[in-house]
Amino acid sequence: MARYPGGSIKSPEWRAIRKRIGERSGWKCETCGAPHMTIVARGSYGGRDAYMIVDAGEVFDAETGLKMATMKLSAFGAYRVLKIVLTVAHLNHDETCNEDGNLAHLCQRHHLRLDAKHHARNAARTRRNRGGQLDLEDML
Incomplete structure (x- = not known):
């Protein structure tokens, strides 16, 4: 330090x-x-690593940041939720x-x-x- x-x-x-x-x-x-x-759910969407902004339901590619979809958390294959x-x-x-x-x-x-x-x-x-x-x- x-x-x-x-x-x-x-x-x-x-x-x-x-x-x-x-x-x-x-x-x-x-x-x-x-x-x-922001609280996000990490998971996958369309065979790609993705994250979802939980409050908005927006799903983004975890590598490029491109928006992929909007959906409910229950439909997103989340494996972890974090800030x-x-x-x-x-x-x-x-x-x-x-x-x-x-x-x-x-x-x-x-x-x-x-x-x-x-x-x-x-x-x-x-x-x-x-x-x-x-x-x-x-x-x-």
Whole structure:
């Protein structure tokens, strides 16, 4: 957290960046268009991953954000209901690089996908460090 402006994601400096990126995105995921703080159902529609804005009954493609249908929740094949919480992602995984071109407003699903390989590398490094065994990757 110390690498973020102001030393924390709760600092006034980081909050200002988060607000700026949120306003740029219209408070929607920049990948799928899911709106911030909205209850959605995740599921599938027409053989594609989709999400439904529960209050409106609108179904969107989970990858492109294109509207696919309007229907009742009971007709949508939902497997999970959750609140969308948008976060600011560092596209190059460097928390010290806070230029607008390196930042994206993403939902949980897309932020985790973006960071999956980065998280896996960090977890592997942590496991190696606990074991006391050197790894060739650590030597490079």
